Amino acid sequence: MRVAFLARMLTVGVGVFLSSAPAEGQFVIGGPAASLTSSSTTWSWDGGTNVLPFRNALTDVSNFGAGPVPIVIQTANLSTIDAGTLAPLDAFVASWWKDTDAPPAAVAAVVQWFQGGGHLILFQDSSTYDPIGEALGIPTFASSNGTPSNGVDPLFDGPFGTAAGVLQWGSTGQLSAADIATHNGHVGGTNTSGEVTSAYWNAGEYGPGCGRLVIIADIDMVSNQTATYAPLNENGKFGLNAAAFLAGVGSNVRYFGEGCPGSGGFTPKLVALGDATPGTAFGLKLEDALGGSLAMILFGAQETSVPIGLSGCSLLVAPVSPFQPIVPIGGAGAGNGTFTLAAAMPLGSSGLVFTSQMLVQDSVGLAGFSATGGVEVTVP
Numbered sequence: 001m002r003v004a005f006l007a008r009m010l011t012v013g014v015g016v017f018l019s020s021a022p023a024e025g026q027f028v029i030g031g032p033a034a035s036l037t038s039s040s041t042t043w044s045w046d047g048g049t050n051v052l053p054f055r056n057a058l059t060d061v062s063n064f065g066a067g068p069v070p071i072v073i074q075t076a077n078l079s080t081i082d083a084g085t086l087a088p089l090d091a092f093v094a095s096w097w098k099d100t101d102a103p104p105a106a107v108a109a110v111v112q113w114f115q116g117g118g119h120l121i122l123f124q125d126s127s128t129y130d131p132i133g134e135a136l137g138i139p140t141f142a143s144s145n146g147t148p149s150n151g152v153d154p155l156f157d158g159p160f161g162t163a164a165g166v167l168q169w170g171s172t173g174q175l176s177a178a179d180i181a182t183h184n185g186h187v188g189g190t191n192t193s194g195e196v197t198s199a200y201w202n203a204g205e206y207g208p209g210c211g212r213l214v215i216i217a218d219i220d221m222v223s224n225q226t227a228t229y230a231p232l233n234e235n236g237k238f239g240l241n242a243a244a245f246l247a248g249v250g251s252n253v254r255y256f257g258e259g260c261p262g263s264g265g266f267t268p269k270l271v272a273l274g275d276a277t278p279g280t281a282f283g284l285k286l287e288d289a290l291g292g293s294l295a296m297i298l299f300g301a302q303e304t305s306v307p308i309g310l311s312g313c314s315l316l317v318a319p320v321s322p323f324q325p326i327v328p329i330g331g332a333g334a335g336n337g338t339f340t341l342a343a344a345m346p347l348g349s350s351g352l353v354f355t356s357q358m359l360v361q362d363s364v365g366l367a368g369f370s371a372t373g374g375v376e377v378t379v380p
Contacts, residue, residue, distance in 0.1 A: 027247045029058065029121075030076035030086075031093040036106070039098035043219050046077040050223040051095055054239055057229035068159040069244045070255060070269040070287070070373070081106035083113065091119035091211075091246050094132050096219040102131035111135050117203070119211040119246050123219035125171040133215055136206070137183055138199070140173035140217050149197045149221070151189025155214070158241030159249055166238045168197065169225040173217035175199055185213070197221070200245060204280055214242050252276045254376040256303050260313035262362030262370030263290045264334030270358050270372035273342070276379050278349050283342035286358050286372065291331030293361045295339055296324055300355040303376060311367030316374035317355040329360065345379060352379045 031045030042050045057063055058073045065072040078085045082105070086092065092110055094102075110132055114120050124130035124140045133139050148165040150156060156163045166189065174195040177187055184205045188198035198221070201213040220226055222239030229236045253276065259267040266288045273283035286295055300317030307314050329337040337360070355376045362370045 026072040026074035027064075027090045028074045028076055028088060029091040029093055029243075029246070030078050030089045031095055032081060032097060032102075032106070033077040033079040035079055036081070036103070037095070037097055037101055039101050040096045043096040043223065045093055045095040048095065050225060051219070053224045053229055054222045054227065057236070057240060058243055060229075063160070063229075063240055064243070064247070068255070069247065069249050070271050071247050071249065073243070073247065082109045086110065086113040086118060089113075089118065091121060094120075094122045094124070096123055096125060096129050097131060098129050099131045099134070100128075107131050107135050114213070115207060115210050117209055117211050119203075119213070121214040121216070121242065121246050123216050123222070125173045125218050125220075127173075129171075130173075136213075138175060138179045138185070138215055141176045141179070142174055144168060144172045144174040144191060144195045144197060144217065145193055146172045147192040149189040149191045151187070151198065153241075154245040155188040155198055155200060155238060155242050158237075159244050159255070160232060160237045160240040163234045163237040163241065166197075166221055166235050167226040168218040169220035169223075171218070172220075173197075175215060175217050183207075188214070188216075198242075200242075202277060203274070204277070212246055212248070214246055216242065248272065248274055252378050252380055254378075255373055256376060257305055257314060257316040257357075257374040259372045260311065260365065260370055262334070262360060263364045266290075266335035266370075268337075268358065268360050268370055268372045270356065270375050272375050272377060273340070274345075276345055276377050278345050278347050278379060280345055281342065282345040282377075283340055284356055284358075284375065285341075286329065286337070286339040286360070288335050289329050289331075289337035289339070289358075289360045290335075290362045290370070291329060291333050291337035293329050293337060294326055295329050295361070296326050296359045297341065298324055298357045298359065300357075301353065303355055303374060308371075309367060311365065311369075313359075313365070313367065313369070313371040316357045316371075349379045353377070 034046040037044040227235035253272040268289040299321040304318035331337040
């Protein structure tokens with residue numbers, strides 16, 4: 001009954017909207033261009049050879065797109081940082097950015113953008129490489145002893161697996177647990193001496209309207225000094241889990257099962273948008289579907305996998321809620337269809353677990369439809 005109620009709230013409740021929308025495109029992560037990061041050398045976001053494997057892993061569709069996280073990531077370099085250049089971004093990265101290289105106006109613009117809902121990931125190895133963290137009241141306050149770090153979800157346990165014994169290298173920092181608590185954050189991980197080496201904030205936790213925030217006290221926890229991404233080692237898992245959290249995927253959302261293809265060989269994807277925290281924005285987005293067609297939204301309470309005749313598709317949610325809205329898909333043609341179901345997660349829904357899947361009307365499918373994989377959401 002609670003799942004059926006939530007399904008109705010997500011579609012027809014007061015203050016909730018249902019829309020077929022144009023494609024929101026990729027999740028775009030941008031950072032300062034090399035002209036603004038001369039002291040970052042090979043750890044610069046723009047062209048730094050030590051950071052390049054991490055950046056390449058973010059745009060690798062076997063990781064983000066067709067892999068564990070069905071959200072495509074695109075990266076960008078900003079030669080000027082202001083409200084206009086930040087507006088197209090979903091997230092901003094500060095990759096070992098020296099305080100004296102960071103123009104104060106640029107730092108102020110990033111902080112204001114974050115307060116308006118933009119997401120941040122900050123790599124700050126020391127007190128001289130933490131301009132945005134300082135502005136937010138969460139500086140790197142001391143060096144760490146560099147021993148291996150461990151923690152829990154979403155950084156150390158996420159869609160790319162559990163990361164254990166994550167290493168620091170070179171100049172290594174630590175964060176203040178008191179600073180993190182003062183700003184409503186969470187310790188992400190600590191080293192063997194209990195020094196805090198990472199922290200995170202869900203959307204709205206740092207302050208009303210603020211985006212998600214990740215602070216890691218050593219760029220080399222994700223650089224090629226410690227991390228490999230093919231195959232993934234422990235530091236590689238940590239880096240990609242952090243990026244997945246930044247993109248809105250964490251311990252509250254799990255993807256399962258396989259979809260089945262339709263027109264053009266495209267398999268539609270179902271992506272969760274947001275943290276699913278009660279009272280905050282949340283959504284389900286259909287991507288890569290047949291544009292101009294129709295979709296049926298299924299809700300359930302748990303995961304299953306039941307073949308649907310000889311169609312090659314499987315029903316992935318159970319028991320299926322009797323409320324199964326049929327919605328129009330925006331766009332035109334194979335692989336171009338999108339639909340976004342957006343809402344405020346209902347207050348009082350904490351503790352609820354629900355699953356969802358979408359079926360897309362498509363004559364190319366053996367049963368007249370294609371299907372997405374499944375999404376499980378646990379409301380914290």
